[in-house]
Amino acid sequence: MAIATINPFTGQTEQEFEAHTEEEVESRIQAAQDAFVRLRSTTFAQRAEWMRAAADLLEQDAPQLARIITIEMGRPIKGARAEVLKCAKGLRYYADHAEEFLAPEPLADPSSVGASKAGTRYAPIGIVLAVMPWNYPLWQVLRFAGPALMAGNTGLLKHASNVPQAAIYLDTLFERAGFPVGAFHALLIPASRVEKVMRDPRVKAATLTGSEPAGRSLASIAGNEVKHVVLELGGSDPFVVMGSADVERAATVAVAARNQNNGQSCIAAKRFIVHADVYDEFTRLFAEKVAALTVGDPLDEATEVGPIATESGRDELEGQVADAVAKGATVLTGGTVPDRDGWFFEPTVLADVTPAMRLHLEEAFGPVATVYRVESREEALEIANGTTFGLSSAVWTNDADEEEWFVDNLDAGAVFVNGMTASYPELPFGGVKDSGVGRELAAAGIREFCNLKTVWKA
Numbered sequence: 001m002a003i004a005t006i007n008p009f010t011g012q013t014e015q016e017f018e019a020h021t022e023e024e025v026e027s028r029i030q031a032a033q034d035a036f037v038r039l040r041s042t043t044f045a046q047r048a049e050w051m052r053a054a055a056d057l058l059e060q061d062a063p064q065l066a067r068i069i070t071i072e073m074g075r076p077i078k079g080a081r082a083e084v085l086k087c088a089k090g091l092r093y094y095a096d097h098a099e100e101f102l103a104p105e106p107l108a109d110p111s112s113v114g115a116s117k118a119g120t121r122y123a124p125i126g127i128v129l130a131v132m133p134w135n136y137p138l139w140q141v142l143r144f145a146g147p148a149l150m151a152g153n154t155g156l157l158k159h160a161s162n163v164p165q166a167a168i169y170l171d172t173l174f175e176r177a178g179f180p181v182g183a184f185h186a187l188l189i190p191a192s193r194v195e196k197v198m199r200d201p202r203v204k205a206a207t208l209t210g211s212e213p214a215g216r217s218l219a220s221i222a223g224n225e226v227k228h229v230v231l232e233l234g235g236s237d238p239f240v241v242m243g244s245a246d247v248e249r250a251a252t253v254a255v256a257a258r259n260q261n262n263g264q265s266c267i268a269a270k271r272f273i274v275h276a277d278v279y280d281e282f283t284r285l286f287a288e289k290v291a292a293l294t295v296g297d298p299l300d301e302a303t304e305v306g307p308i309a310t311e312s313g314r315d316e317l318e319g320q321v322a323d324a325v326a327k328g329a330t331v332l333t334g335g336t337v338p339d340r341d342g343w344f345f346e347p348t349v350l351a352d353v354t355p356a357m358r359l360h361l362e363e364a365f366g367p368v369a370t371v372y373r374v375e376s377r378e379e380a381l382e383i384a385n386g387t388t389f390g391l392s393s394a395v396w397t398n399d400a401d402e403e404e405w406f407v408d409n410l411d412a413g414a415v416f417v418n419g420m421t422a423s424y425p426e427l428p429f430g431g432v433k434d435s436g437v438g439r440e441l442a443a444a445g446i447r448e449f450c451n452l453k454t455v456w457k458a
């Protein structure tokens with residue numbers, strides 16, 4: 001895959017970039033190693049000052065950065081601006097909380113282990129490789145980089161090949177903010193060159209956000225090298241609507257939960273599982289609201305849904321929908337590729353989905369929703385849990401017992417009740433099953449790439 005900005009709204013290549021040579025990669029790895037030696041001996045206060053300066057730079061650069069996001073991957077400009085500001089907030093959150101999250105933990109009774117003093121402390125580990133996707137080109141990277149640098153680690157970014165301008169911006173962000181040169185750099189390399197970086201002894205761990213095949217590939221190399229890895233992979237999140245729910249509100253939120261970021265979010269609700277008591281009302285409202293979405297130029301402030309980021313992604317979605325329709329799915333709205341330039345797909349709602357259809361088990365990475373009718377909470381749960389994914393989930397109910405039951409039994413990294421899944425710096429984020437391993441954000445996220453060191457003194 002060429003390293004290039006190809007505007008999904010026009011299909012035109014705007015700019016191509018040369019991959020880094022082996023010598024350039026080597027010098028960046030060494031710079032990250034040298035920066036680690038310096039960074040690990042700085043104080044939390046010093047790193048927090050630099051981190052806040054990076055947040056200031058993001059805010060200052062927000063208009064230009066939002067435009068880069070929109071042109072490279074098609075996110076409507078309003079959402080792109082919100083992404084930049086969310087990143088600034090995330091960096092400040094770790095500037096404020098890293099020291100508390102990584103505070104030493106003394107054992108209350110050291111004599112129980114025959115010591116005068118014992119406990120644990122968190123130490124940084126060194127260079128962490130971040131392999132990142134294009135769908136939130138800034139947020140995915142910075143939710144890793146903020147905690148990693150605050151812990152005293154350094155980072156090397158291998159960004160998706162279709163967002164090179166975002167990668168190039170991130171390449172200098174932290175040194176502009178005051179961090180040692182080399183503390184965070186981007187490597188402009190294709191996926192085929194990730195293995196060599198992962199096997200470099202100076203690289204201690206990796207985090208990958210992306211597809212399941214990419215995650216499996218990197219994790220197997222990490223396993224072979226005995227290096228820690230965090231994986232944030234795909235999802236096909238259920239959105240369960242029970243009879244007691246506020247159906248109007250659920251339908252309104254369902255539209256945003258499915259179509260945010262042009263439907264290309266790992267934590268988008270993808271499968272809508274609706275109790276028979278409210279099925280007709282919910283599907284009517286949902287399909288009406290989806291049909292009313294404004295689809296168009298992502299640089300236009302009024303646009304709610306833009307194009308799919310890549311031509312192959314659009315073709316994949318078209319194939320999944322065609323397969324479902326051929327096998328008997330009912331199209332409630334959308335369903336086709338519109339007759340216009342760019343890689344658009346109409347926001348779509350499909351009913352009567354069966355296990356024979358690809359969309360029943362595969363992730364739909366675009367604005368395509370599937371709706372299921374169920375007669376009981378047990379049946380809802382069976383469909384909700386009946387995939388290989390387990391990223392997040394949502395349940396809509398006003399019955400306290402039902403709420404507890406779903407929170408207990410949904411096999412997912414998160415359950416959102418009467419709302420849609422979102423990521424917050426304050427809450428851990430990650431999946432179970434094939435959706436990944438490990439957690440990002442909150443205290444859990446910063447501790448992932450630390451050596452939890454036990455200290456015992458006679």
Ligand code: NAP
Nearest residue numbers: 132133159160161191194210211214217232233234235266
């Ligand atoms: P992708 O094709 O897996 O690409 C993600 C990153 O991995 C890119 O930098 C890509 O580089 C690289 N890559 C691809 N194959 C690789 C390999 N064999 N070894 C090492 N690196 C490899 O995924 P995507 O299409 O960009 O992103 C969509 C997927 O990401 C969806 O499944 C989505 O659900 C998931 N996602 C998950 C989360 C989460 O937090 N759980 C968040 C966002 C997205 P190239 O671009 O050079 O190929």
